[in-house]
Amino acid sequence: MSHVRKAFRKRCLTIAAAAVVTAVVAAPAQADTTVAEVTAKAETPTLFDDAAGGEATADDPAVWRDSNDPDKSLVLGTAKVGGLRVYDLAAHEVQSLPAPKAPSAEDEPGRINNVDVIDGANLAIATDRGRDKLVIYSIDRDRAEGPVKDVTAQNAAPYIFSADQDEVNEQATAYGLASWKDRKTGRIYAVVTQELNNQVALLELTNEANGTYGYRKIRTISFPSTFTLPNGTTWTPCEEPGEQPYLEGMRVDAANGMLYAGQEDVGLWRMRADLTGEPTLIDKVRDYGVPATWDPDSEECVPGEDPGFGGTHLTADVEGITLIDRPGGGGHVVVSSQGDSTFAMYDRDPAKGNAYVKSFRVVAGQGEGAIDGAEGTDSLEIVNQSFGSAYPQGLAVIQDETDTPTVTGDDGEPRDGTNYKYVDLRDVATATGLSFR
Template sequence: MNCTCNRIFLASVLLALVVVSIVGCEINRPSEGSRKAGEHIKNTVVAQAETTPVPQDKNEDSADDPAIWIDTTDVMKSFTIGTDKKGGLATYDLDGKQLYYYPDGNMNNCDLRYGFHLGEKKVDVLAASNRSSHSISLYLVKSRGVLEAAEARVITSEMQDEVYGLGMYRSAKTGKYYVFLNSKAGEVEQWELFASNNKIDAKLVRAWNLGTQTEGVAADDENGVVYIGEEVAGIVKFDAEPDGSTEGLLVATSTEENPDMHYDIEGLAIYATDSVNGYLVASSQGSYSYAVFERQGDNKYLGSFRITDGNFDGVEETDGIEVTNVPLGSNYPKGMLVVQDGYNYDGEELVSQNFKYISWEAIEKLFVNQK
């Protein structure tokens, strides 16, 4: 090989190494634009714990949406459930240690409700949107992180696009249990759950279309409303009863006219302080932040916060969230917020995605004087 060829060969190798390095950075690091989008939000909190990462590659967008199950006999044995949209469901204790992993399909969102009548028993039910089977998967939630499959059949969605967001609702009027399911195309379905031979079945009772991509769902059981996030439009509030109107009310301060909001709108959760009052929390994925609204009235916007580095790494690009008002020990005296972490770091090293636990007391201190 002559000198000219050597120089060309070496230049080609160096260029290839540079390209690999750049591509690696693009894959392994959050986008600079998104990071800067939330810098003006000065309210910050830190995580008290984090879960075991999901069993997927660090470059996979896999963890998505959490739920929280409260053990009423011993709250310190409560646990969280997290979806892995590339493989299943996992349960975690209050320290974040994985208890069990259920490889039952590509689970996108999950939610739960207590006290469903199944025969002579009352059981707690978890629903998950299963993208592998285009269906609603149902489980009985038991102690110590155990989930038991409970659907009487494959409950197949009638939506044209793949199943995506999901939330549960228990009607204060009738005591009936429902699952709200949506798709990337903006389709929404409401399914009523009922017992069938010691299993749980469902029937479709309402369907409509919002017209743009949806995902986050949070139902306010006491007030009979359901919030659905249109990812590039804002949060829309609907009557949650199956005979209610499908004309929604846009939460005005949930749009990008609010400088603290930056699409996509992803997870939604409700923190109750009594039967009417409390907070609606939304993850604003584009600004790595979380918006807090009043639960009551017109959902007045109270402000936003970010989760930054502490004993655990900060949180970026969150999908799903969940919150509980039940005290869970000294770290969570007023309950906790659980959020998906889109970029999970162990020191400086990117690792697989997981969920972070944040004390609600720390969040409430930021906004209580604005109510």
């Protein structure tokens, strides 16, 4: 979520009707609460979305690793109405794919929001927030016209949440995404969240003609929107009128079929990736349970007294989620705490309650030409494998909502820019004192 959108919503809460959710797993009392600091090794070109001629906003990255030649691996980054960008390991742009066109001048255009790479399939899946659909891409590093190609079968790509184009134009559409290949069946699935609502849908990719792909919906569920507090009262996060506490950042652990999902104003959830069973709230945002009321004049929520039921590691919004796979098993779930520009790390093992481990942030480097830090991060991707000479022990790609230094447009006004930072995973291991090997 952008800073503009975040400022508009603020942290707002209101008392509402009851609902019961699975108990929160408490972080261990001895957990280290200090925040480690790392710097970026490279950054992609700045993207702009403003009156000065920009048409793109960086949002969500995914990494495609070339197993035959890791030095030739690619980073895919969504650019919203600007489509999809493709970068090499030096953070240079190698391809730009436009967002799908609107059906007519009166309809919403495509808006590529989240993207995932499917391991072992040379495919990427993205949510088209503008048209309420998935877009499927094939990846071939040696393709002459560009390594990434749209292979969506339009006749097999239905709306995900909308009944018709009129509903699509209301933009309660496909938003967050987590996709994976089932290790037993080889089938490819995607879990997709709905903007403005607490709905989540499970989809399965389908093979269509001439190497194209479509998808079908299996089921849709609702995440909790009202919560029973320890003092017996109930609480619902305050949203703009007509909205529900919705989700965006997600990741599936294909090794055990678990989905990790971030409900932006609530916290981090875990549940079965097939969307059966009940979700478990692993950790809460700091202002969980704080009552507030919506003020229509200021278009903000006015918070009341904090009853003290919130967590200590996540500051809303809860955004991007990724995994650090450790060879031989184990690893970490990493979550973007957008409100304080940190990344919280949890034990990957559900049997250990996904206990909190450590947090880190990406700060500005020192000296002339140093790369700035990452602020207000929407999403990130971490791959704990060798990428050759550039990142021999793994790569973290992190969205920066406020790229600096600020660029001034022809009108003399500052242009708000976004981009992606590349961080050497060895630096994260050193700063946090954790082993990823």
